[in-house]
Amino acid sequence: MSMTAQRPEARSKADGIDYEELIQKDRISGSLYTSEAVYRDELEKIFYGGWVYIGHESEVAKPGQYVRRTIGEVPVLLVRTREGKITVLKNRCTHRGNMLCVQQKGSLKNFTCAYHGWVFGLDGKLLDVPYPGGFRHDPAEYGLKVLPLIDSYRGFVFASFSPDAGSLDDHLGNGKLLIDRALQMSPTQEIKLTAGWVRHKIRGNWKMLPENDTDGYHVNFVHSSFGRVIRSQYDEAALAPEESLKSLTIDWGNGHTELDFSPSYVGEMAWLGLSDSSRYPEYVRAMEEAYGHEKAHEILAKGPPHAVIFPNLFLGEMNIVMFEPLGVNECVQWHTPLLLGGVPDEVNIRILRQSEGALGPSAFLLADDGVISERQQIALRSGDAWLDLSRGEEREEVRADGVRLGHVTDETTNRGFWHQYRKVMTRNAAATR
Amino acid sequence: MQLVTVEEQRRIEAFLYKEARFADQSRYEDWENLVDEDMYYWIPTDDPEADPERTVSITADNRKRLATRIAQLKTGKRHAQLPVSPMRRLVSNIEIEKMAAPKQQGTEEYLVHANFVVYELQVQSTRMLDVWPGGVEYRLRQYPDGEIKMYYKKIMLVEAGEPILTAAFIL
Ligand code: FES
Ligand SMILES: [Fe+2]
Numbered sequence: 001m002s003m004t005a006q007r008p009e010a011r012s013k014a015d016g017i018d019y020e021e022l023i024q025k026d027r028i029s030g031s032l033y034t035s036e037a038v039y040r041d042e043l044e045k046i047f048y049g050g051w052v053y054i055g056h057e058s059e060v061a062k063p064g065q066y067v068r069r070t071i072g073e074v075p076v077l078l079v080r081t082r083e084g085k086i087t088v089l090k091n092r093c094t095h096r097g098n099m100l101c102v103q104q105k106g107s108l109k110n111f112t113c114a115y116h117g118w119v120f121g122l123d124g125k126l127l128d129v130p131y132p133g134g135f136r137h138d139p140a141e142y143g144l145k146v147l148p149l150i151d152s153y154r155g156f157v158f159a160s161f162s163p164d165a166g167s168l169d170d171h172l173g174n175g176k177l178l179i180d181r182a183l184q185m186s187p188t189q190e191i192k193l194t195a196g197w198v199r200h201k202i203r204g205n206w207k208m209l210p211e212n213d214t215d216g217y218h219v220n221f222v223h224s225s226f227g228r229v230i231r232s233q234y235d236e237a238a239l240a241p242e243e244s245l246k247s248l249t250i251d252w253g254n255g256h257t258e259l260d261f262s263p264s265y266v267g268e269m270a271w272l273g274l275s276d277s278s279r280y281p282e283y284v285r286a287m288e289e290a291y292g293h294e295k296a297h298e299i300l301a302k303g304p305p306h307a308v309i310f311p312n313l314f315l316g317e318m319n320i321v322m323f324e325p326l327g328v329n330e331c332v333q334w335h336t337p338l339l340l341g342g343v344p345d346e347v348n349i350r351i352l353r354q355s356e357g358a359l360g361p362s363a364f365l366l367a368d369d370g371v372i373s374e375r376q377q378i379a380l381r382s383g384d385a386w387l388d389l390s391r392g393e394e395r396e397e398v399r400a401d402g403v404r405l406g407h408v409t410d411e412t413t414n415r416g417f418w419h420q421y422r423k424v425m426t427r428n429a430a431a432t433r
Numbered sequence: 434m435q436l437v438t439v440e441e442q443r444r445i446e447a448f449l450y451k452e453a454r455f456a457d458q459s460r461y462e463d464w465e466n467l468v469d470e471d472m473y474y475w476i477p478t479d480d481p482e483a484d485p486e487r488t489v490s491i492t493a494d495n496r497k498r499l500a501t502r503i504a505q506l507k508t509g510k511r512h513a514q515l516p517v518s519p520m521r522r523l524v525s526n527i528e529i530e531k532m533a534a535p536k537q538q539g540t541e542e543y544l545v546h547a548n549f550v551v552y553e554l555q556v557q558s559t560r561m562l563d564v565w566p567g568g569v570e571y572r573l574r575q576y577p578d579g580e581i582k583m584y585y586k587k588i589m590l591v592e593a594g595e596p597i598l599t600a601a602f603i604l
Contacts, residue, residue: 104594195489196478201596203559225510229501332596337489349486353493362476362492364505367513367601374558374599 017041023422026393026415030385033205033377039328045424046311047072048161051171053313053322054078054088056193057155059105064122067105070324071161076147077101078157081122086152088159089124090145100144111144120144154179155191156313174252174403178305182315182338185304187283187290190341193320195352197336198360204373206331209323210308211417212369213316214257216249216408217391222372226364233270237261238408247408249392255310255420257413262302271303271317272350283343290342304338308413310420318351319359329377333366335359389414435531437543445529445543445573448581453524453549456603459517461503464603469574469582471536472496476604479594481587491593492604506601513601515557520602522551524569536584537574545571551604563598566591 017038022029032038046052052071059067060080067078068091075091077100091100093113100111100120110127111120119128124144129135149160151168156179158168165171172179183189202208212218219238226232227239237247238261246263261271268277277284277300287296305315314321315338322334337355339348358365379385392410399405406412437445448467455464468474476491477483485493494502505511526548535542551565572585588604590597 195487196480196483198478198489198491199596201598203561203598222512225505225508225512228508228510229504326596335489345486352486352489353498356490356493357498360491361597361600362604364502367599368511370599371513371557371601378558 019422019425023418026390027386027388028418030380030387031383033207033380034328034383036328039325041425043072045427047325049427050162050165050311050424051149051158051160051168052311053309054157054159056191056320057086057152057157058192058194060086062107064107064109065105066101066108068101068103071159072325075099079122086150086157087123088147088150088157092145093118094126094142094144154183171254172309173254173256175254175256175309178252178256178258178307178309178315181305184299186340186342187286188342192339192341193336195337195339197334200333200335200359200361200366200370201326201330202333202370202373203330204377205328206323206325208373208376209331209333210311210314211414212373213314213321214249214259214306214308214413216247216259217411218372222368223365225368230364232273233261233265236264236266242409245408249406249408249410249412251404251412251416253402255417256308257416258305258307259408259413261306265301265303268297268300273354280344280347283347286342308417310417316359319355321359333359389418435533437529437531441531442529444581445545446527448573449524449527449545449547449571452583453522457520457522459506459514459602461506461603465500465503467583468496468499469584470496471584472499473585474499475586476588476590477593481589491597511601513557513599518556518602519554520551522549524549535574539577541575543573543575545573547571553602555598565600565604
């Protein structure tokens with residue numbers, strides 16, 4: 001028998017990388033996390049060729065406000081124009097390519113390039129070129145690049161560099177229900193992403209973030225130190241014997257995946273780390289007024305989603321989280337607390353403190369996840385590993401609409417992610433940037 | 434605010450160096466013994482003046498949460514510090530003032546500003562040497578029996594507004 005191991009490394013064929021071979025039904029090649037060629041291809045097909053989450057309208061509430069974001073490796077700006085419209089522009093001057101906005105966020109009347117003074121409107125139009133005598137072009141053709149597709153769903157702004165990415169509606173699919181569930185935590189259906197961001201750098205491939213964030217199997221192991229020192233909603237939801245775990249992994253389709261802890265919640269506001277809702281009567285009253293008694297208490301019991309919207313948004317319960325790749329071996333997980341409109345301040349303060357407890361470099365949870373991802377990146381470095389994703393395939397329930405429900409410890413969510421990944425990566429459409 | 438005597442300065446500096454040493458050595462119990470009951474352990478993001486009731490911080494621990502943080506480190510299952518990071522920190526540029534009106538009656542309280550650099554070896558995963566520079570504001574309390582406790586530590590990382598690496602150790 002030959003001892004030569006078959007190396008499943010991503011390799012360039014005439015037509016590109018063979019994703020059908022690298023992503024099989026119940027296992028994937030480790031090279032997908034470590035290959036530079038795969039990473040470059042992901043930038044083109046996922047980050048430039050498809051829809052990505054950019055930001056929330058509440059981050060740029062007033063005309064002139066902007067925030068910096070990065071799509072793949074391209075710096076962009078989410079901007080509220082003078083007319084109050086939302087736009088997404090490349091943060092790059094059309095003259096000789098300098099970066100326009102240096103601050104992470106700000107408020108401006110227009111964008112002036114520091115290099116040679118070209119001035120652009122908030123909508124990207126070129127307004128002024130100093131010493132115009134030497135300027136030989138039509139200014140209309142030298143505006144900032146506006147992304148060809150920009151759309152939003154209930155304040156969540158998405159965009160694509162590719163005009164062929166289809167509709168946001170099609171991309172989101174069941175993801176819209178997840179966003180609806182996040183919004184309904186507010187009696188006024190308003191969220192405010194105004195508390196700023198913490199950015200956690202992890203020396204691991206970006207895909208470990210969406211995969212880990214809806215992985216229910218690791219909770220009992222990676223987070224056992226958390227379970228020992230804090231009484232939390234995760235005790236019943238993920239830190240119990242296999243038979244008694246009622247939480248679910250859900251593949252909603254299109255790569256959108258959820259860890260649904262709600263079937264194990266015992267009382268209302270378990271998602272706020274409480275055993276009932278007596279702490280915040282004013283919030284409960286506002287919810288009852290907004291939704292009626294029954295629905296209000298249903299929402300307060302079920303809580304917010306814990307779900308990834310492919311490829312770069314995580315509705316992390318009372319947090320909004322974004323994934324940013326930084327080359328093949330590094331990534332950044334951004335998070336901000338999901339502050340609610342129409343609730344007493346103390347509810348939002350609790351959400352803030354809960355956010356710091358769960359997410360970020362020093363958090364009770366994510367610090368451990370981060371280190372686990374870094375170890376995985378090192379172990380996968382040689383590119384010759386196969387990762388098993390078969391867990392629970394035979395016991396998952398497939399609904400008539402194609403939605404798959406699995407046991408909380410099963411890899412239903414991972415398979416959902418990779419299924420979509422393969423679909424996107426085997427597409428030929430090239431983005432026009 | 435008043436200047437302090439040479440004697441007071443020595444005592445406070447000795448306290449700060451001890452606090453730094455316990456943190457470097459991950460001596461959690463010894464470090465926690467330096468902390469008072471009204472402790473606030475705070476690592477803001479890039480705006481150190483931001484209101485933590487409206488702005489997310491990297492860490493914003495009251496005494497209870499700090500106790501939980503230390504208990505978690507002591508479980509032996511805190512992967513992010515398994516094994517603990519070898520660390521060395523330098524504390525410098527120490528400026529001490531005495532508070533005119535102490536928060537706690539009958540004690541002397543001091544406001545201290547300093548700079549620090551922590552060199553940390555990330556032995557849990559990448560085995561890379563990470564450098565954590567910053568400024569720090571301490572508020573210290575000396576009881577009539579001479580014991581000093583820390584009741585406030587605000588760590589202002591130079592990189593607080595940037596993507597930062599996992600930091601599960603005591604900063
Ligand atoms: S690069 Fe912007 S004006 Fe020249
Ligand atoms: Fe986790």
